[in-house]
Amino acid sequence: MQERSGARLLVDRIWPRGVSRADLKIDDWIKEAAPSTSLRKWFGHDPRRWTGFQIRYRAELDANPDAVAHCLRWCGKGPVVLLYSAKDCNHNQAVVLRDCLADALAGESGT
Numbered sequence: 001m002q003e004r005s006g007a008r009l010l011v012d013r014i015w016p017r018g019v020s021r022a023d024l025k026i027d028d029w030i031k032e033a034a035p036s037t038s039l040r041k042w043f044g045h046d047p048r049r050w051t052g053f054q055i056r057y058r059a060e061l062d063a064n065p066d067a068v069a070h071c072l073r074w075c076g077k078g079p080v081v082l083l084y085s086a087k088d089c090n091h092n093q094a095v096v097l098r099d100c101l102a103d104a105l106a107g108e109s110g111t
Contacts, residue, residue, distance in 0.1 A: 006079030009071065011094055013037060016085035026083065028074065032067035035093050036060055050091045057096045071101055 007027040010016075013034035016024070035043070035057050043053040061068055074080050086092035 006081045007074050007077065008081045008083055009074055010083045011071075011097055012083075012085050013040065014085075019085075024083070028070075030067060030070055032064060033061070033071055033097060040093075045086055045088055045091065047088070047091050053091075054096050057093060058100060061097070061100050068100065068104060071097065072104055075101055075105060 008025060010024065010026045010029040011033050013031050013036075015021075015029075034040075035053075039053070039056050039060065042056075043049050071080070082094040082098055084092050084094040086094075
């Protein structure tokens with residue numbers, strides 16, 4: 001059995017296709033921290049749109065401090081694992097959200 005490396009947070013707006021809730025074993029599903037449906041559709045997991053996606057998604061996160069705060073509360077309890085259903089591990093919302101949370105945590109610590 002693999003040891004857990006932190007709280008498992010699903011940060012997709014829709015449930016991953018073909019995965020049962022029992023198999024995913026999440027601690028929380030934070031839909032509000034996911035990109036809007038319109039942004040997700042615009043991005044379409046096209047790496048050529050990555051820079052624009054990052055800018056637009058950060059703006060959505062800035063406009064939704066409650067969702068970010070929800071994630072930060074989990075971060076305050078210990079390590080977190082951000083779960084997503086995209087196949088591309090370098091160009092997805094979890095990467096942007098991770099950076100946003102890291103920036104917020106660095107600001108809290110004064111670094």
